[in-house]
Amino acid sequence: MKRNILLNPGPATTTDTVKQALVVPDICPREEEFGELTQSVLKKLAEVVNGQSTHSTVIFAGSGTAGVEAALSSIVPESGKILILDNGAYGKRAETIVRAYKISHRTIRIEWGNFPEISQIETVIKEEPKLTHFFFVHHETTTGMLNPLTEMLELCKKYELDSIVDAMSSYAGLPIDLQKQPIDYLISSSNKCIQGMAGISFVIANKEKLKLTSNLQVRNLYLNLWGNHIHIEQTGQFQFTPPVQIVYSLNQSLDEFFKETQSVRTARYIKSYETLLEGIEQTGLDMLLPKSQHSKLLTAIVEPKSTKYNFKEMHDHFYENNVTIYPGKGAKKDTFRIANIGAIDYNDMKVFNELMLEYFHEIKS
Ligand SMILES: Cc1ncc(COP(=O)(O)O)c(C=O)c1O
Missing domain, CATH: 3.40.640.10 (Type I PLP-dependent aspartate aminotransferase-like (Major domain))
Structure with a gap:
């Protein structure tokens, strides 16, 4: 089955076995x-x-x-x-x-x-x-x-x-x-x-x-x-x-x-979050909250001021590559949001990071 990486905060990516469990007599x-x-x-x-x-x-x-x-x-x-x-x-x-x-x-x-x-x-x-x-x-x-x-x-x-x-x-x-x-x-x-x-x-x-x-x-x-x-x-x-x-x-x-156990799941999510932070740092974007307040489950990223930035276009750039990202929801600054929950891991976040670097490189040039 085609695998999509959902970085919206749920419905989250599921395993194939969870999807298959839907099919019962x-x-x-x-x-x-x-x-x-x-x-x-x-x-x-x-x-x-x-x-x-x-x-x-x-x-x-x-x-x-x-x-x-x-x-x-x-x-x-x-x-x-x-x-x-x-x-x-x-x-x-x-x-x-x-x-x-x-x-x-x-x-x-x-x-x-x-x-x-x-x-x-x-x-x-x-x-x-x-x-x-x-x-x-x-x-x-x-x-x-x-x-x-x-x-x-x-x-x-x-x-x-x-x-x-x-x-x-x-x-x-x-x-x-x-x-x-x-x-x-x-x-x-x-x-x-x-x-x-x-x-x-x-x-x-x-x-x-x-x-x-x-x-x-x-x-x-x-x-x-x-x-x-x-x-x-x-x-x-x-x-x-x-x-x-x-x-x-x-x-x-x-x-x-x-x-999986709770501790292993939390550690998997946190590793994805830490990988995401590396990508945000490399791209030079700001986060809405100080790190001490982060849930490590979802990160709100402040939208850049550049007139070339367009959430819909960025979303489509990700979506064409099987990655779904999410808009902001009325926080004190305009943001887009990346969740790291569901059946994904830090390798998926690396894919996200590469696409994010690509998009922001394109709109800078
Ligand atoms: C904290 C919180 N409460 C409530 C809801 C509402 O859930 P639903 O959209 O499934 O009705 C959400 C959905 O994202 C949520 O994140």
């Missing part, structure tokens, strides 16, 4: 056999972040936003209030969701590309004694910034806030241990660092906290967290029609994750 998802597969996938998804003893996975057919919307709309009680950190498009999207559901909230707005200072967040928490929950993004894919997860979880503990963490583009890419980093609700999807196909999102929820949501007035049906959880607990099946083939493929990608 037709099966009714109400069969016991499929129920067993589903149960096993839920368990493995929690195991990736060492949450199997304390957390339950609730799974949805839908892109990552479905998981974020499910969590936000199902967890905060009518009497509650949620703090949202907006330092990128995905924090902003969370705010759009809580607005749509008319959930009481307070937003901390930080220019996209600036680091969220813990003291600044703590000041806001102190001003808002009614807060019950805190939503933030772990890896803000808008800028490639790794938000300070441990420190923000400490704030949650100190002020007794339940944490809802969008770990869409960090889950399985960077190590997360729920026994040491006790996130109450962690959200991710099938098509980023877990290296599966797009179509599934999931919330890995603290069992005790999740149970408490069973008494809340429901705001929705398809995306209701408790409703989906209790159905799958009692019947072993998805509540609604699952994307059958994507579940098989996700199971394969989970097995490949455990075979």
Whole structure:
């Protein structure tokens, strides 16, 4: 099969074996056999972040936003209030969701590309004694910034806030241990660092906290967290029609994750990132963030001022060579973004570097 190098931040490049796992005999998802597969996938998804003893996975057919919307709309009680950190498009999207559901909230707005200072967040928490929950993004894919997860979880503990963490583009890419980093609700999807196909999102929820949501007035049906959880607990099946083939493929990608191990996967990603930095340095481009804030999963590169530079033309130059790059998304400076997640390695990044040097050499001459 033709191999494309996807340097967009997901859906990421997959292995041939993950692609092949999509092709299975037709099966009714109400069969016991499929129920067993589903149960096993839920368990493995929690195991990736060492949450199997304390957390339950609730799974949805839908892109990552479905998981974020499910969590936000199902967890905060009518009497509650949620703090949202907006330092990128995905924090902003969370705010759009809580607005749509008319959930009481307070937003901390930080220019996209600036680091969220813990003291600044703590000041806001102190001003808002009614807060019950805190939503933030772990890896803000808008800028490639790794938000300070441990420190923000400490704030949650100190002020007794339940944490809802969008770990869409960090889950399985960077190590997360729920026994040491006790996130109450962690959200991710099938098509980023877990290296599966797009179509599934999931919330890995603290069992005790999740149970408490069973008494809340429901705001929705398809995306209701408790409703989906209790159905799958009692019947072993998805509540609604699952994307059958994507579940098989996700199971394969989970097995490949455990075979590779978290530490080897992270090291592979970091080697690709370091190779990318060499290319950026050689080309003489600037990065949006200081290195200390990099997730090492995605890098936002500042677009050059040259009038000859054109993102579309650069994209096409890469695309003709089977490499896909990604535009910026409203950060404080105009950028294009290069992710190094998925079934790729530093050799693929060398290919990218050569093409990048070629493009910038051409527009200089
Ligand atoms: C951090 C983060 N949150 C949420 C999303 C939304 O996921 P989706 O586009 O799959 O709905 C993304 C997608 O890139 C993301 O990176």
